[in-house]
Amino acid sequence: MQSYWRLHRYPILFAVACILFYWSFAYNLVRTDFVKLFMLFGALFYLTFKIIQFEKWNFKFLLVIGVLFRLVFLIAAPNLSQDFYRFIWDGELIKNGINPYLYTPDQIMEQGTVSFPSMMELYEGMTNLNARHYSNYPPVNQILFALATILGGGSVFGSTIAMRLMVILADLGVLYFGRKLLQNLNKANHLAFWYFLNPLVIIELTGNLHFEGVMLFFFIWALYLISKNKWLWATPLYSISIMVKLMPLMFLPLFLKYFGFKKSAAFYALVVFGCAALLLPFYSPVFIDNYSDTVGLWFSNFEFNASIYNVVKKIAVTYYEAKPWELIDSYGSIIQKVVIIVVLLLAFLRKSQKLESVITSMVFAMACYYFLSSTVHPWYVVFLLGFAIFTDYRFPLVWSCTVVLSYYTYSNPDYKENLWLLAIEYILVIGFFIYEMIGSRPKKLYFFKK
Template sequence: MPPQRIKWAMAGGLSCFVYFLLAYKLQRTDAWILQGSFALLFLAFLALQKAELKWILGLGILFRLVFLFSVPALSDDFYRFIWDGLLWHQGIHPFGNPPSFYMEASNAIPTLTTELYSGLNSKEYFTVYPPFHQLVFWLSTATYDGSLISAVLPMRLMLLGSEVAFLFVIAGYLKKTGRPSSLLAIYALNPLVIIEVSGNLHFEGMMALFLILSITLIADKKLFGGPLALAAAIATKLTPVIAGPVLMFAGGKKNWWKVVLVTVLGSLLFFLPLIDLTWLTGQGESLDLYFRKFEFNASFYYLLREIGFWWKGYNIIATLGPRLALSGGVLILIVSWTNWPKDRSLFQVLSIVFFIYYLAATTVHPWYVAPVVALSVYSGYKFPIVWSYTILWTYIGYTATGYEVPWWAITIEYLSVIGVFIWEVLLAQRTKNRLIALLKR
C-alpha cells in the first residue's frame, strides 16, 4: 500500500476509535477527555484533507455509522424530539403547551413518562422546531416502545440519509465545476459536523443540504426548484431566512419577485400542517424567549452584557438581545444588497451573512456552525473550519452540577475566528502582502 494510503488508513482507524468512545463511552461532563478526543479527531481530519474521493466518501459514511446504535451523550435535545413526536401521535399540537403542563395529573399522557420528562432541558418552554423537524419526530416515534433507542435509531437513519445525499451533492458540484474532489473532506470528514449531526441528532446538516441546493439552483436560473429548496431549508431551521436578501437577486435582478413568491408560497405549504392559533402563540413565545432570555457562547453580547451590569446593575438581555438582532439584520441587508466587501462569490457573501448573524446572537451552540462549514467547501474561506474546532471548547463548561461558562475558552474561540475572518475577508491583498513581508523580516 502506498505511504499516502497508509496515512489515510491510520487516520481513519484512529478516528473510528475516538468516535466509538464519544458514541458509547464518554459523557459531556468528561470535559478534558472530550477535548483530547476532539483534538485527535481534528489532527486526523487534517491528515485526510488530500485523500482520494472514494476514501473521503467511504470514511465520511463510516464515521457516521459508528454512532448508529448510540444514544446521544453530548446533547439532550433529542428528548424534546421524542416528546414532540409522541404528542403528534396523540393528536396533540406540540406547540400547544410546555412539557410541564403534561406532568399535572389531569393532563397526563401515558407515553409522556417522568423518565422522559426528566431528560428535557426546557421543561417550562414551548417547542421551537419547524415542520421538517416535526415530520421526522413523528416518523421516528411511530414504533416507540418506551426505550430511547427505538426513537433515536430511525431518527438517526433519516438524518444519515440526508447527510449521505448531501455528500454526493457536494461531490457532484465539485466534479461539474472542475474543482478538486478532495474539497469534499472539509464537510464529509469534519469532526464537528459528524459529532453534532450524526452523533447528537441536530438538523443543521439537513438544512445545509437544502440551503446549498437553493444557492446552486437559483444561480443556474432555476427559479422554481431553487426557491422551493430555500423554503425547505427554512422549514428545517428558521435561520436560512437570512439568506433571502442575497438569493432574491441571485437569479437576476428582474427575477427577484419570482424567487420571493416561490419561497413564500413554498414556506406556507411546508408550514401548513403546523399553522393555527396554537402554533402562532407557541412559536411567538419561543422566538421571544430566544432573543430575550437564552444565552450561550455569545461574542459581542457577552461584552455588552457586562457593560449593562456595570451601568444598570442587572442583565439587560431583554432589551439587548432584540437590539443586537436588529443591528445584525440591518448589517446583513447592507452586505446582501451591496455585495460588500466587493467581488465576492455568492457562497462567500452568504458565509459573511451567517457569520454576522452569529456574532449578533445571544446563543451560538456548536451545531450552528455546521452550515457555515458546508458553505466553506464552496467559498474557500478557512474561518469556518477554524471555528468548527474552537467552538467545541464550549464543552469544557459542562459539570456534574450544571454549566459554568469557560470565559477563557470563549475569548480565545472568538479572537481566533474573528482574526481569521478579518484576514480572509476584510484585508485587501496588498495589505496582506505587506504584513507577510513584515513578518519575514
C-alpha cells in the same frame, strides 16, 4: 491488496485511530469530563486533517470512512445534548394526534390528555427549560420527529436510531450535491470533505442528533439547482430548508441582485407559499403567539458561548451597573435589528451577479449574526461551515475546531462559563477572519468586490 496497503497505510491507520476515538466519544464520555472531551476532539481534528491531506482525491476512501465514523454512533445515546428527548416527545404527540405547538410538556403531564409508553422517560430526560416551553422546531422537523417515532416502534432507542439514519442520509446528500455545486463553481470538489469528515459535524449531528445537516441538505440542493438556472425547482427545497430550521430565511434578500427584481419577486413568493403550505397543518389561532414567544426566548433570554455580547455585558455590568436580565432582553432586540440592517446592506450594496458572491454574502451575514449573538451552541457552526466551503473563506473551519472550548461550561455544576477559554476561541476565529479579509490575498480587502 498489499500494494494498496503500502500506498495508503498511514491514512488507514489514522482512520482506525479515528474509529477508536469516536467509539470512546460515543460510549465512554460524559460531557462533564472536559479534559477527555477536549483531547479526543483535538486528536480527531488532527487525524482528519492528515487523512484529507493524504487522500483528498480518493473519493471512495473518504466516503467509506466518513460513513464508518458515523456508524460508530448508531446505537449510542447522545451524550452532549438532551434535545433529542424533546424531538421524540414532539414526534409522539403528533403520532397521537396532538399539535406540539399548542401544549408544553408540563401542561401535557398535568392534564393527562395523552399517554404513550416512553412518556415518563422522555419527560424526565428533557431539561426543565424544554418542559415548560412550547416547541420551537419548525414543521418539517416535526414531521421527521413523527416519522422517527413511527419507525422506532414507540421506543426511545428505536426512535434515536431512526433519527440518526435520517441525519446520516442528509449528510450523504450534502456531500453529493455539495460536490456538484463545487464543480459548477469551478472549485475542487474534495472541499466537500471538510464538511463530511469534520469531527464537529459527525459528533454534533450524527452523535447528538441535531438537524442542521438536514437543513443544509435541502439548502445546498436548492443552491445547486439555482447554479444550474433551475431556480423554479429550487423554491420548494428552499422552503423545506426553512421549515427544518429558520436560518435560510435570513438569506432571501441576498438573491435580489443575482436574480433581478422580477425573478426575485417570483422566487420569494414561491418560497413563502411553500413555507405557508408546510405550516398549514399545524396552524391554530394561538400557534403564532406560542411559537413567536418561544423563538423570541433564544434572542433575549439565553447566554452561551457569546463573543461580543460578553464584552458588552462586562462593560455594562461593571461600569454602568446594568442588570444582566434586563441587558440581555434589550440586547437581543437590538441585535435582531442590526442583523436585518447588515443583510439589507449586503443585498443592496454588494455586487452579487455571481452565485459565489451571493454565498459569500451569506457567510458574512451569518458570521455577523453569530459574532453578535448571546447564544452560539457548537452545532450552530455546522451550518456556517456547510456553505462556507463554496467560498474562499476558511475561518468557519477554524471555528469548527475551537468551538469545543465552549463545552467547558458543562464541567461546572453551576454551568459557569470560562471567559478566558471563550476569549481564546474568538481571538482565533475573529483573528483568522480578519486575516482572510485583509491579509492573505489582496482581493479580499474589497468587501463589496464582485
